[in-house]
Amino acid sequence: xxxxxxxxxxxxxxxxxxxxxxxxxxxxxxxxxxxxxxxxxxxxxxxxxxxxxxxxxxxxxxxxxxxxxxxxxxxxxxxxxxxxxxxxxxxxxxxxxxxxxxxxxxxxxxxxxxxxxxxxxxxxxxxxxxxxxxxxxxxxxxxxxxxxxxxxxxxxxxxxxxxxxxxxxxxxxxxxxxxxxxxxxxxxxxxxxxxxxxxxxxxxxxxxxxxxxxxxxxxxxxxxxxxxxxxxxxxxxxxxxxxxxxxxxxxxxxxxxxxxxxxxxxxxxxxxxxxxxxxxxxxxxxxxxxxx
Amino acid sequence: xxxxxxxxxxxxxxxxxxxxxxxxxxxxxxxxxxxxxxxxxxxxxxxxxxxxxxxxxxxxxxxxxxxxxxxxxxxxxxxxxxxxxxxxxxxxxxxxxxxxxxxxxxxxxxxxxxxxxxxxxxxxxxxxxxxxxxxxxxxxxxxxxxxxxxxxxxxxxxxxxxxxxxxxxxxxxxxxxxxxxxxxxxxxxxxxxxxxxxxxxxxxxxxxxxxxxxxxxxxxxxxxxxxxxxxxxxxxxxxxxxxxxxxxxxxxxxxxxxxxxxxxxxxxxxxxxxxxxxxxxxxxxxxxxxxx
Numbered sequence: 001x002x003x004x005x006x007x008x009x010x011x012x013x014x015x016x017x018x019x020x021x022x023x024x025x026x027x028x029x030x031x032x033x034x035x036x037x038x039x040x041x042x043x044x045x046x047x048x049x050x051x052x053x054x055x056x057x058x059x060x061x062x063x064x065x066x067x068x069x070x071x072x073x074x075x076x077x078x079x080x081x082x083x084x085x086x087x088x089x090x091x092x093x094x095x096x097x098x099x100x101x102x103x104x105x106x107x108x109x110x111x112x113x114x115x116x117x118x119x120x121x122x123x124x125x126x127x128x129x130x131x132x133x134x135x136x137x138x139x140x141x142x143x144x145x146x147x148x149x150x151x152x153x154x155x156x157x158x159x160x161x162x163x164x165x166x167x168x169x170x171x172x173x174x175x176x177x178x179x180x181x182x183x184x185x186x187x188x189x190x191x192x193x194x195x196x197x198x199x200x201x202x203x204x205x206x207x208x209x210x211x212x213x214x215x216x217x218x219x220x221x222x223x224x225x226x227x228x229x230x231x232x233x234x235x236x237x238x239x240x241x242x243x244x245x246x247x248x249x250x251x252x253x254x255x256x257x258x259x260x261x262x263x264x265x266x267x268x269x270x271x272x273x274x275x276x277x278x279x280x281x282x283x284x285x286x287x288x289x290x291x292x
Numbered sequence: 293x294x295x296x297x298x299x300x301x302x303x304x305x306x307x308x309x310x311x312x313x314x315x316x317x318x319x320x321x322x323x324x325x326x327x328x329x330x331x332x333x334x335x336x337x338x339x340x341x342x343x344x345x346x347x348x349x350x351x352x353x354x355x356x357x358x359x360x361x362x363x364x365x366x367x368x369x370x371x372x373x374x375x376x377x378x379x380x381x382x383x384x385x386x387x388x389x390x391x392x393x394x395x396x397x398x399x400x401x402x403x404x405x406x407x408x409x410x411x412x413x414x415x416x417x418x419x420x421x422x423x424x425x426x427x428x429x430x431x432x433x434x435x436x437x438x439x440x441x442x443x444x445x446x447x448x449x450x451x452x453x454x455x456x457x458x459x460x461x462x463x464x465x466x467x468x469x470x471x472x473x474x475x476x477x478x479x480x481x482x483x484x485x486x487x488x489x490x491x492x493x494x495x496x497x498x499x500x501x502x503x504x505x506x507x508x509x510x511x512x513x514x515x516x517x518x519x520x521x522x523x524x525x526x527x528x529x530x531x532x533x534x535x536x537x538x539x540x541x542x543x544x545x546x547x548x549x550x551x552x553x554x555x556x557x558x559x560x561x562x563x564x565x566x567x568x569x570x571x572x573x574x575x576x577x578x579x580x581x582x583x584x
Contacts, residue, residue: 123419127414133415175463178466178482190470
């Protein structure tokens with residue numbers, strides 16, 4: 001069994017990006033600049049955005065955090081987005097989700113200039129992905145592809161089963177694994193809440209990508225020998241023995257499934273750390289495309 | 293076994309659309325107007341476009357056929373597209389494929405105003421479809437959904453296997469069958485040229501949608517009892533006994549598979565006739581959206 005070490009790989013990627021940024025600076029070029037909009041005071045959201053800003057600093061990107069109050073109106077948020085869309089200093093930006101309930105998330109995501117949509121959530125970019133065109137791939141699926149690639153996991157002709165059809169992980173992942181190219185060319189089955197006989201399906205899979213958010217959902221008896229297991233679940237489970245009072249738990253019963261798997265991601269330290277690395281990668285791509 | 297009669301259903305849909313157009317006329321409203329651009333003299337393409345124009349006449353739409361010579365440059369074609377994009381008389385338009393080799397098809401399709409893209413080929417519309425937003429669904433997948441809907445074929449929780457991952461049928465079909473709603477909520481497996489053990493996969497399917505273009509590919513031994521069979525194949529097979537010298541053959545060995553199926557589309561007369569009906573439906577939708 002090989003551990004797919006997202007912590008290590010994400011560090012490698014950040015180092016590679018930092019090298020690129022050094023070269024840009026040495027050439028007198030503008031360095032990539034990521035902006036993040038956060039509306040309100042949600043603790044988890046603030047933590048996520050802060051870690052994105054720190055990651056920018058680490059690789060030498062410029063970064064801007066735009067904090068808006070919890071009572072921000074839709075019009076005010078859209079005005080801010082239009083401002084970033086036009087700002088030549090900003091190469092890419094993200095809007096931290098979830099948004100307060102007075103705001104229509106879909107309208108907000110549609111307002112982002114697709115050329116600066118480094119989260120890859122705009123339908124224009126999603127459609128480009130599904131039609132095999134170059135685009136910004138959403139960070140979590142992009143991170144999974146990168147992990148599979150760097151560990152040389154063979155995907156062609158394999159049967160990949162994706163669990164969960166969310167817009168940010170399951171659906172894009174199911175499309176990406178079936179596209180031409182590498183990683184890709186898998187036979188892909190997308191399962192979800194209406195799927196019957198899930199065990200029958202997962203037990204045929206060469207590769208399982210679980211993005212369900214149900215702790216310990218995937219048990220050893222649902223997995224065949226030598227399967228590749230990608231665990232995207234990050235559920236906070238109360239745990240008094242920890243300092244924070246909770247621990248992060250994946251969808252996979254790691255202790256037992258890992259005994260059968262050929263490759264497996266740990267939680268934490270698997271897919272999670274890859275997400276921020278790929279957001280940086282998308283921001284670098286945005287800068288490079290704007291230079292052309 | 294129930295035959296999914298695309299000829300009959302497409303006629304029903306055309307009659308319904310004709311009724312809508314009558315009401316529009318009675319209210320003094322502008323009727324839908326579809327334009328079709330055709331470049332060159334390909335016989336099959338001319339036949340397809342002519343039948344689209346005839347279908348417009350039948351339901352009371354206005355139609356415009358734009359014929360450009362085989363030597364049309366990319367710039368000339370793009371100029372024509374920009375003209376149609378801006379023309380308030382035109383509600384929707386299509387560009388008949390394939391295009392001559394001096395033209396970059398992807399650039400051409402990207403130039404179409406997504407609000408007039410009644411073929412649903414623009415990445416913006418494709419992305420909206422994949423993200424469960426209202427859009428123009430490509431006509432052939434839209435026609436299959438409509439057939440399943442009108443015959444009350446249950447799709448929720450069923451295992452749907454799609455054969456072929458083309459941008460215009462297989463890929464969108466795999467997305468649509470797994471979306472929330474009806475028809476949808478299927479567990480979907482997308483298979484293609486790299487798929488191993490295709491028989492093992494198809495023989496588990498409750499619903500098979502074959503869009504491969506290989507005559508008689510799907511045999512009875514690949515199908516379980518009471519499966520629903522949708523045949524999107526339309527291959528011309530030489531046949532001297534016919535007036536035209538060929539006959540249209542589907543992907544399915546109809547004679548033997550139909551004995552096991554619960555529902556099955558014939559070829560011709562199944563999915564084929566639905567495609568033009570749904571192009572008309574998308575044009576009607578385009579008109580209605582522009583009125584709003």
